[in-house]
Amino acid sequence: MRVSFTSALCFFAPAFLALTLCEACSPIQRPGGMASASAFGQPAGYYPGRAQQRFGDDAQFAAWLAKQKDGIDEIQRRVAEIKQGTRKPGCIGEDKYTCVATLAQKLAIADEYLGSNDSFNTFADVKYDVNGKPVTGSTIMLYGFVPNAKSIGGVGPEFSAIHDRTFFMLTLGHDGRVSDVEASLPKDPIFAKTQEEYDATGAYETISTLTAKTCPALSSAEVAKWIENVVKPNSKFGPREVSTEPDLSIATHRASKPVVFCGRTFEFHSVWGNSVDLADTTNPHGVFGGMTIKVR
16 A cells, blocks of 8 residues: 555645644634534534534534434444444444444544535445446545544644544445545554553554454454554555655555454554644654545
């Protein structure tokens, strides 16, 4: 799995500049007015349209919620059924509603509300071009927050909501079922050693929900040991790459061989680099980076 320079920025740019540099991957409306909170800090569950803090679009947002009420209610019903044990969890190979409901078991999961631009929303209609290639609706963007998360270091929740989240991309096949999932973790487990360090990466919540059907009792310790003892030894650093884009150079990337765990195939890919545009007093070298996981 290769990661382009632009994709690397969109996935891994530091939180304080993510809104300005990554509008293509997570636009936010700022027409002024009162702000509406994101799903950051909430218990595990599904929070429609609350991927990011919103400003001044309450009437439009309420209209969108009303329009999507049937779909939202269905997802919430499945969240409850999975929790009660009357419906099996699952993501890969399942329909999008079941996948979202499964992610909502261990994360405060939210999709993006972008007004008229809802091409990557959970409820977008799938449309194809004349060659059968999907144009809209086949990719769903979701944001997952660790339940009941707290702001750290005196920063506001809007900062933490950008920085301390897992960014999911669900790909749908022609049958409408999820064919693969990519997740960008808030912290890279490549640098983790202790259980506490692994727990801070968000890897457990992602991996355990995506394997919930086959490994429902998976523990955080099992995930940490698997990454430490299987994934890391099977990954290697690639050659240094230099971008042709202004003021951006990719220092290194590290990728693992595809590895099967709990019946799913995982690929781990880390990218680290630096950009003059990201440099400030707290990050003088403009360093950015992190890990994406692709699951099939």
